[in-house]
Amino acid sequence: MKKVLSKIVNVLTFSVIIALAALIATVAINAQKGKITTVFGYSFMTVQTGSMEPEYPIGSSIVAKKVDASELKVGDVISFYSADPSMNHSIVTHRIKEINSENSVVCFVTKGDANDIDDKYQVSAGDVIGRVTGKSKLVSAISKVKKDPKLFFLVIVVPICAIITWEFVGISKKAKASSNEKKDS
Known part of the structure; x- marks a missing residue:
């Protein structure tokens, strides 16, 4: 036995x-x-640019948890698929600066911490990968x-x-x- x-x-x-x-x-x-792996609702990504420095330097691996858009608030850092045509739907991680809701459609105005201006295109709730919970x-x-x-x-x-x-x-x-x-x- x-x-x-x-x-x-x-x-x-x-x-x-x-x-x-x-x-x-x-x-x-x-x-x-530059792809993501999702396990049990958590996505793992690598920061590709310096837009979120010093908190998330280039090369750091971050973890984002899938959450409902209604749970997100101003100040949260989110990872999302960019609506900017020049970025080819690439993954971006920026901080929420403003939340807009029109006709029950929620969109987020985002900005990289190291950037001087807000992102040109708003982020729709469907393009959000998740809220960043930290570095891995x-x-x-x-x-x-x-x-x-x-x-x-x-x-x-x-x-x-x-x-x-x-x-x-x-x-x-x-x-x-x-x-x-x-x-x-």
């Missing part, structure tokens, strides 16, 4: 480690490509590791190889022990 329980715990632990590694890698890769040091660190091939190899590849080797050795020992038990009987 202990052997079965031990095997189940090992498989579950290994599965969780692989799932977390895959999730972190996906978030880091998408962040570098883990995703920022993973992004930095991914950019440096030597560091990536040391921090990601070596531990994964070690885990795989450790599991393989454990499986081999159990197979050999099982084989020896069959020979003895």
